[in-house]
Amino acid sequence: MLHAEGLHLRRGSHEVLHDIDLQLPPGQVVGVLGPNGAGKSSLLGVMCGELVPGRGRVTLQGRALGDWPGQERARRLAVLPQVSSLGFSFSVEEVVAMGRMPHGTGQRRDAEIVEAALQAADAWHLVGRSYLALSGGERQRVHLARVLAQLWPGEQGTTLLLDEPTSMLDPLHQHTTLEAVRRFADRGAAVLVILHDLNLAARYCDRILLLEQGRCHAFASPEQVLTPAALKAVYGIDVLVQAHPERGHPLIITR
Amino acid sequence: MKQRVQPRTLFICLSLLCLLAVWLSLALGPVSLPLFDTLRAGLRLMDLPVSADGLQQAEMILGQIRLPRTLLGLAVGAVLALSGVAMQGLFRNPLADPGLVGVAAGAAVGAALAIVGGAWFGGLPEAFAPYLLSFCAFVGGLGVTALVYRLGRRDGQTSVATMLLAGVAMTALGGAVVGLFSYLADDATLRTLTFWNLGSLNGASYDRLWPLLLVAAGVALWLPRRAKALNALLLGESEARHLGVDVERLKRELVFCTALGVGAAVAAAGLIGFIGLVVPHLVRLLAGPDHRVLLPASLLAGGVLMLFADLAARLLLAPAELPIGIVTAFVGAPFFLFLLVRGRS
DSSP, rough: OEEEEEEEEEETTEEEEEEEEEEEEEEEEEEEOTTHHHHHHHHHHHHHSOOOOSSEEEETTOOOOOGGHHHHHHTTTEEEEOOOOSSSSBBHHHHHHHHGOOOOOHHHHHHHHHHHHHTTOOOGGGSBBBGSSSHHHHHHHHHHHHHHHHHTTTTOOEEEEETTTTTTOOOHHHHHHHHHHHHHTTTTTTEHHHHHHHHHHHHHOOOOEEEETTTEEEEEEEHHOOOOOHHHHHHHOOOEEEOOTTTOOOEEEEE | OOOOHHHHHHHHHHHHHHHHHHHHHHHHHOOOOHHHHHHHHHHHHHHHHOOOOOOOHHHHHOOOIIIHHHHHHHHHHHHHHHHHHHHHTTOOOOTOOOGGGGGHHHHHHHHHHHHHHHHTOOOOOTTTHHHHHHHEEEEEEEEHHHHHHHEETTTEOOOOOHHHHHHHHHHHHHHHHHHHHHHHHHHHHHHHOOOOOHHHOOOOOOOHHHHHHHHHHHHHHGHHHHHHHHHHHHHOOHHHHTOOOOOHHHHHHHHHHHHHHHHEEEEEHHOOHHHHHHHHHHHHHOSOOOHHHHHHHHOOOOOOOHHHHHHHHHTTTTTTTOHHHHHHHHHHHHHHHHHHHHHHH
16 A cells, blocks of 8 residues: 655745645545646656655555565556657557566566557547557556556556546546556456546545645545635635536536 | 667667678778778687788788777777767756866867977877877776766755856866967977877877776776666656665766766777767657666667778778768768757757
């Protein structure tokens, strides 16, 4: 389990994270919400070891993140960055197969997993095409398939960190992507996902961390976090919150 | 996607081309030998029982001149191409060149120092001069690369962008130093310096060959072990780290292999441009960017291209000889422009 305690992070004189505690329990999707500059990506950076917190520590299964040998860590923790800058014409399946690098499961098993991951990310039809010929949203789904393949099938003990996986996707694929992530969590993986769309977060997350200027404004279930008062305080928008007529989760409507 | 050449087909073709290039490189020159005689003499040099009838001259030319020259060409081409792959991987840019980290500039300064400095001291002993030149070029290349690498480091991380800029600055500085030496040099020294800067496989000999062969073998054995990590690095440095690659170590290895390889190649044959840039690019066009294929294929293709360039250098103005750097630049630069224009459309 990935566990952060008392995280503080400064950039220059600006404090971007202030005393954040966060646990990612198995089987749960934890959403991170907050306005631009609230510290969402910084939090993800600290959680995956790319940024070193000024104070506080991050542990994976009780062991400090930096103490893990690279490959062993990569078998348990996968990260999908907001944008990737791959400029070489790998084929779609080659990009996804890179997710299997930390494993020694052999070509046949890897090929099966690559196919399953591509199916899960709804990108199987892109097989055989050059990565460079894809649109932004298609690339995003290929990278999602890559990190899914890295932790496939998403058992307990694996953790997936996603930085705005839906930012470039059409409405249908926003849902297929988060459904794939949801299924991953249902098999036991722990997931942290940064989102901007409040309704997507309400529908797919078990818990939501609402960040405001580097501080935790609320960390609880979507029903408890996504209230008109909280959204007014953090985003400065006036909203109505109703229950989704079919599914019951909060539905946020801007006034 | 455009159909790629199967790796097996590519390796078979490149191996055949390599054999052909070696054969031609041994046979052709100011004194051209019949191809069949070349083959027989070559077999004799390998201690195979072939009759020696009328082969004395062929055997002599082959053993003393063309075989070391051919081996030098293969090794220089292979090592430059491999270094090109390493640099394009490190900078995650298919247009990167092994000269980017300052190794070529450093080697040129080292060589200028040896040539002009040697002349100031009233000329070095004939037997000693080429070794000093190679040694200074090698040390100069390694030294400047180490400096560029050092400049790129901050807080235990290496910034590739800073290294790139530091490499550009060091290359400019190196150019100024070489220019200064050229200005101070007398006519004969200037000529030596100019020719060295254009590169040549001329004057290859076994004792100058073996350090390069050693380095080439080292680089050729080491880099393919890191092929998968290089693939991951193309995704991005943090992506590679998340896939379990020790990125700092990988970067160190790539810079070290390049400095060693290009340093040794330049020390043995002078400055030869465009091989390191064009060969990996060409192989990528044919077989895709996977380093597990790209590295060994570039090794072969680099050697082949170098031998053909050397053949052109030898034959175009025979019996005079063009510096090979001119040939590679005449072929390489338009090809590079072609790639740029093609990439835009």
